[in-house]
Amino acid sequence: MTAPLDPRKGQPAAAATLAQVRKPLAHDSAQKHVTGTAAYVDDVVEPVGMLHVAPGWARNAVRGKILNLDLDKARAVDGVVAVLTAADVPGINDCSPALGDDPVFADGEIQFFGQVVFAVVAETRDAARRAARLAAVEIEPITAIISPEDAVAADTTVLPDYQFRRGSPETGMTAADHILSGVMHIGGQEHFYLEGQAAFAVPQEDGGMFVHSSTQHPTEVQHTVAKVLGVPDALVTTEVRRMGGGFGGKESQANQWAAIAAIAAAHTGRPCKLRLDRDDDMIMTGKRHDFRVEWQVGHDGEGRIRAVELDFLARCGYSADLSLGVNDRTMFHADSSYFYPDAAIRSRRLKTDTVSNTAFRGFGGPQGMLAAERLIDAIAISTGKDPLEVRKINFYDAERNFTPYGMPVEEHHVLHDLIAQLEKSSGYWDRRERVRAFNAASPVLKKGLALTPVKFGISFTLKHLNQAGALVHLYTDGSIQLNHGGTEMGQGLYQKVAQVVADEFGVGLDRIRITATNTSKVPNTGPTAASSGTDLNAMAAKRAAEAIKARLIGFLSTEHQVPEDQIHFASNKVFAGEKVLTLAEVAKAAHMARIQMSHAGFYATPGITWERESATGRPFLYFAYGGACAEVTIDTMTGEMTVDRVDILHDVGHSINPAIDIGQIEGGFVQGMGWLTTEELWWDDAGRLRTHAPSTYKIPTASDIPPDFRVALYEGNGNPQDTIYRSKAVGEPPVMLANAVFCAINDAVASLKPGMIPELNAPATPEAIMKAVRGMRRAKAPQSHEPVQA
CATH class of the missing domain: 3.30.365.10 (Aldehyde oxidase/xanthine dehydrogenase, molybdopterin binding domain)
Incomplete structure (x- = not known):
C-alpha cells in the first residue's frame, strides 16, 4: 500500500x-x-490585601560596620505594616546561587554601596519607598577596595586563580621573531532590561509560597525562597510567563528580590510585591564583569602567532555569584578563532567592595574574544600587514585545530568559508583602498575598517546544567x-x-x-x-x-x-x-x-566531558560561527564616532525560525556595540556608582544603528551535531560580532601614525578615543614597522 x-x-x-x-x-x-x-509580573492582577515592598539601604555608606540601625521613623509612616531586617529571615539569610556568600539583608556589615539592609512593607508602593528613605544607618567606615588594581594590591579574591596551559609559552616566546605586550581595560555593562527586577509572592496553605518572578532561573528562585523561609522546595512554586528582557541579569540576581517578597508575605500573611525602581535596580544589581587584561604575544615576520600569555584580572564584586563560570568562559574564548601553539591563559577573580558582577549575554566570552582581537590588531599594525590577512593566517585549520584547553575545532572549514564569503560580499578589499584614500585626504575625520570572526562554544561548562x-x-x-x-x-x-x-x-x-x-x-x-x-x-x-x-x-x-x-x-x-x-x-x-x-x-546534552579540576575534556557540544565587517568614522578633534556600515554573516545551522534568528543577530550586535562604544560604568573614588540612570548611562538608540546594516544567515550544511533540526544557538554569539566596530575604531586611530599601536580601551567612548588619539600624536613614530609595546 x-x-x-x-x-x-x-x-x-x-x-x-x-x-x-x-x-x-x-x-x-x-x-x-x-x-x-x-x-509581566507587575501586570498580574493584584488581590485584595496585597502589600508593597521597598528595599532600604544606607545611602551614605559604601563600606563599613553597622553601628546602629534606627528604623523607628520608617515604621511610623502611615501605611507601613512592617520593616524587615536579617533578624526576620525565618530560614537562612542567603540568596547566593552556590557559595552562601550573598546575604538577603546585610547583617552587621555593609559590603558595597547599595547593599540592602532592610525592607519596608506597606499598603502602597509610594509609602514603602518614602519610608525606606527615613531609616538612619550609622556605620564605622572601612576603606573600600574598588578597582581591579586595588584588589591586586590588597590580594583579595572571591575564588581561586585558574589557568590553561599548552606547550611552553615561555620557550615559545623566546623563540618568536617578535614580541609585543600591553595592557587593555575592558569595561562592564549594565543589563538595562526594559522590565526591572520584580517579584510577587502569595502565601499558600501549610507554609507554602507561590512566587511570580521575573527570572531566567525559576528553579533557583524556588530553591532560594525555600531556603530563606526554611521550608522544603516542594512547598514553593515559581512561575514566569515572560520577562521584559533578561540578558543574564535575571539568572542569579532575581533571587534576592523574590526572597524579600516571600519573606514579607510569610511575615504578614498577605500577598507582597516588590518592583525595583530603575535607579535602585542599576545600583543594587550586578553587571558584566570588567577586566584588566595584561597580554604578551610572540609572532613571526608573517604575523603568525608563536606564543601567547594572557592574564585576565576581573572585578567580581563582593561575592562569587556566577564569577566562576563567567571567568572560565572568558578563558575558553581567549583564543577567539585563532590557533595558539604555546599558550598560558590565566584568570584572577578579584574581590572588590562593589556589587557582585554576574551573568551577561556572552557570559565572559566577549571579553576573552576582544582581548584576542587586540593581539591580532597589534601584530598587524607592527608588521604593516592588513589585519584581515593576519587573522586569516592564524585561523584554526585542518592541521592546527585544537584549542588551548584541548577541544578539537571540527568545523574549521565553516570559519574559513564564512569569512571568505563575507570578505567578498562586503567588498572588503575595495573598501580598504577607499578608506586609505579618504584618510590620506582628510586631516580631521578618519575612517577605520575591520572584519572580525566569531567562534563561540555552545553548552554550559557546568555539565549538570546541560x-x-x-x-x-x-x-x-x-x-x-x-x-x-x-x-x-x-x-x-x-x-x-x-x-x-x-x-x-x-x-x-x-x-x-x-x-x-x-x-x-x-x-x-x-x-x-x-x-x-x-x-x-x-x-x-x-x-x-x-x-x-x-x-x-x-x-x-x-x-x-x-x-x-x-x-x-x-x-x-x-x-x-x-x-x-x-x-x-x-x-x-x-x-x-x-x-x-x-x-x-x-x-x-551528549558528549560534554569537561573536568574543571584537571582542565581536560570537551566543554562544548559545538561552536557557532559568524563574521562582521564594520566601517566607522571618527572625529580626531572631538572623539565622536559614527558606524557607517556593517555587514554580518552568521551561522545558525539550519534555522528553526529565520526571522527570530535575524532579530537576535541584529539585537545582539547592537547590544555588543553599546558595550564597546557608549555604555560606560563609573564609580567615584568613594565607591559609589554614578552611572545609575538613563540620564548618566547611554545605551544605543535608533540613531546609533548603522545606516547601512546588512545581515544574512550563512547557508551551510547545518549543525553536524545532532541538535534540534540541525540548528545552532543564536542568543549570545552575535554580541561578539560587535568586536568589528571596536577594531574598526582602533584601525581609524592607528591611521594617524602607521606602525604605532593605539592605547584604546573599551568602551571606546569619545573620551577614550580622544585619549588614544592624543597618545598617538605624542608618541614617536616607529621605524620600518619595528614592534612596539602598546
Whole structure:
C-alpha cells in the first residue's frame, strides 16, 4: 500500500516538508508586545490585601560596620505594616546561587554601596519607598577596595586563580621573531532590561509560597525562597510567563528580590510585591564583569602567532555569584578563532567592595574574544600587514585545530568559508583602498575598517546544567498544551519550541497553547542561558511529543489494521492508510481506549566531558560561527564616532525560525556595540556608582544603528551535531560580532601614525578615543614597522 498524499504538496505525507519549523514566523507575543497587552509580573492582577515592598539601604555608606540601625521613623509612616531586617529571615539569610556568600539583608556589615539592609512593607508602593528613605544607618567606615588594581594590591579574591596551559609559552616566546605586550581595560555593562527586577509572592496553605518572578532561573528562585523561609522546595512554586528582557541579569540576581517578597508575605500573611525602581535596580544589581587584561604575544615576520600569555584580572564584586563560570568562559574564548601553539591563559577573580558582577549575554566570552582581537590588531599594525590577512593566517585549520584547553575545532572549514564569503560580499578589499584614500585626504575625520570572526562554544561548562524537561498534553479536542523549563525574555524561545511541537503533531500553531514556565510542572530546571534554551528545551519537547505520537500510532495501527509506517501526522490531519482523520478524532478515540496522552520529555546534552579540576575534556557540544565587517568614522578633534556600515554573516545551522534568528543577530550586535562604544560604568573614588540612570548611562538608540546594516544567515550544511533540526544557538554569539566596530575604531586611530599601536580601551567612548588619539600624536613614530609595546 502506498503512503497517502499530502493534500498540500501532492507527495507522500512522510516526505512532506516541515510546515512550521524553518519558517520566518512572528514571535508568539509580538502582537501583545506592540499593543501593550503582554502581561509581566507587575501586570498580574493584584488581590485584595496585597502589600508593597521597598528595599532600604544606607545611602551614605559604601563600606563599613553597622553601628546602629534606627528604623523607628520608617515604621511610623502611615501605611507601613512592617520593616524587615536579617533578624526576620525565618530560614537562612542567603540568596547566593552556590557559595552562601550573598546575604538577603546585610547583617552587621555593609559590603558595597547599595547593599540592602532592610525592607519596608506597606499598603502602597509610594509609602514603602518614602519610608525606606527615613531609616538612619550609622556605620564605622572601612576603606573600600574598588578597582581591579586595588584588589591586586590588597590580594583579595572571591575564588581561586585558574589557568590553561599548552606547550611552553615561555620557550615559545623566546623563540618568536617578535614580541609585543600591553595592557587593555575592558569595561562592564549594565543589563538595562526594559522590565526591572520584580517579584510577587502569595502565601499558600501549610507554609507554602507561590512566587511570580521575573527570572531566567525559576528553579533557583524556588530553591532560594525555600531556603530563606526554611521550608522544603516542594512547598514553593515559581512561575514566569515572560520577562521584559533578561540578558543574564535575571539568572542569579532575581533571587534576592523574590526572597524579600516571600519573606514579607510569610511575615504578614498577605500577598507582597516588590518592583525595583530603575535607579535602585542599576545600583543594587550586578553587571558584566570588567577586566584588566595584561597580554604578551610572540609572532613571526608573517604575523603568525608563536606564543601567547594572557592574564585576565576581573572585578567580581563582593561575592562569587556566577564569577566562576563567567571567568572560565572568558578563558575558553581567549583564543577567539585563532590557533595558539604555546599558550598560558590565566584568570584572577578579584574581590572588590562593589556589587557582585554576574551573568551577561556572552557570559565572559566577549571579553576573552576582544582581548584576542587586540593581539591580532597589534601584530598587524607592527608588521604593516592588513589585519584581515593576519587573522586569516592564524585561523584554526585542518592541521592546527585544537584549542588551548584541548577541544578539537571540527568545523574549521565553516570559519574559513564564512569569512571568505563575507570578505567578498562586503567588498572588503575595495573598501580598504577607499578608506586609505579618504584618510590620506582628510586631516580631521578618519575612517577605520575591520572584519572580525566569531567562534563561540555552545553548552554550559557546568555539565549538570546541560539538561531540560518538557511537559506536553494532548487534549481530546486536538489542542495541545506545552510547558518546558525554558523562560521567555523576548528571544523567541517559546515560539521556536511551539513550532517544533506543532510539526511533530502535524498541526498549525493555533492548536498549540504555550503556558508559563512553572516549577510545579517541570522540576529541577537549569537557567535559560548559555544560548542553550532551544537546544535543550525544544529537544525535550520533541521527545515528549514523539512519545505521545508513538502511543497514538500504536493505537491506530491496531484499531485500523494499518502498518505503523503508514500512519502520518501532517496538514492538520492524521493519515492512517486510506483513512484520514482529524487529530481531535484520534485523541477522542485514544482517550476512550485509555491511551495516555501526556508525557514528560527529557533531554541531556551528549558528549560534554569537561573536568574543571584537571582542565581536560570537551566543554562544548559545538561552536557557532559568524563574521562582521564594520566601517566607522571618527572625529580626531572631538572623539565622536559614527558606524557607517556593517555587514554580518552568521551561522545558525539550519534555522528553526529565520526571522527570530535575524532579530537576535541584529539585537545582539547592537547590544555588543553599546558595550564597546557608549555604555560606560563609573564609580567615584568613594565607591559609589554614578552611572545609575538613563540620564548618566547611554545605551544605543535608533540613531546609533548603522545606516547601512546588512545581515544574512550563512547557508551551510547545518549543525553536524545532532541538535534540534540541525540548528545552532543564536542568543549570545552575535554580541561578539560587535568586536568589528571596536577594531574598526582602533584601525581609524592607528591611521594617524602607521606602525604605532593605539592605547584604546573599551568602551571606546569619545573620551577614550580622544585619549588614544592624543597618545598617538605624542608618541614617536616607529621605524620600518619595528614592534612596539602598546
